[in-house]
Amino acid sequence: MAKDGELDFFTTRFEDVINFARKNSLFPLPFGTSCCGIELMSTLASGYDMARFGAEVVRFSPRQSDLLIVAGIVNLKMAPVLRNIYDQMADPKWVISMGACASSGGIFNVYSVTQGIDTVIPVDVYVPGCPPAPEGLLNALLRLEDRISKGDTHSLRRERALKHAHSGDAK
């Protein structure tokens, strides 16, 4: 109700309200395996304060989180573990690949390191840098929030891809 007593309301879609809520209450799961994890901690701490963007409740259980931040090297031995954690997270879920090692293997092009986590799980936003500055991660978070507000989730994307594949079959 407005100050002059008039009824004040606006109409919107239910989906938009849901997306607004999702984008402003992300629960990150930190998968910090090396030095990027330190930058991630710095981003979460009071200096840069990721809480300003609604992503301060760090959860260490995949069941309780919806944003996986992979910060650091993922070895071949660790790759199935990462896949397990991703599968355990409930949909809707998003993934940020933080740093050169997580995005591409970085300088470690050897027998023991995965060449980018996108060989194992789908990734929404990549953050370049070795390690990236906290501003980089915050920028990635804002970009991800933009995409969430448009209703972009992994399951929706999967559905779209399936639809596309079926329409391709019909031709």
Place this chain on the structure above:
Amino acid sequence: MDIRKPVATIYGYFQDKFSPTWNEQILKLRESYGEAIELVVMPMESNIDMPTLTVKKEKIHEFLSDLKNNYQYSFLTDFTATDEKDDEEFEKTNHRFQLVFHLFNTETKARIRVKVKLSENESIATFIDLWIGANWAEREIFDMFGIQFEGHPDLRRILMDMRWEGHPLRKDYPLRGYQIFLTPEPLDPELLK
């Protein structure tokens, strides 16, 4: 400033301090072991290094226990191996691997390095009876180079996946020899007992 002049670092100080005792100890060791000590490399003057003794495989256990018990080199800082396949001497001597011990004297704070040469497929007795900490170091050497230690209680891979084939730090292992496993490493049923 003369750059060739030794800089008074803490290590350089130790180097000058230890040179006489090293010389004394190595002379004494050469007297008692004779031909078993194949090669002695002393650090260059004002160089931050330690003497390197290459000992024959037959005498190495006796030699190390002597260093540990009678010369107070009682702390095993590092125990690792190298693959000398690309070395020129490999074709002549057929000694492919070198085990490298870094020892630390807990009383005088001096260090010393001991090497043993091994040919391919040659095994060596375990060093756990001297240093209990050699257990995991030997597992790592087995994992990375495939060197067998006789008498080791639990010689299995420590870093790589237990389903891995080959030994990745060997010179003939391809640098990008990926082996992809889709499931996590299965737990060893022996560990559950």
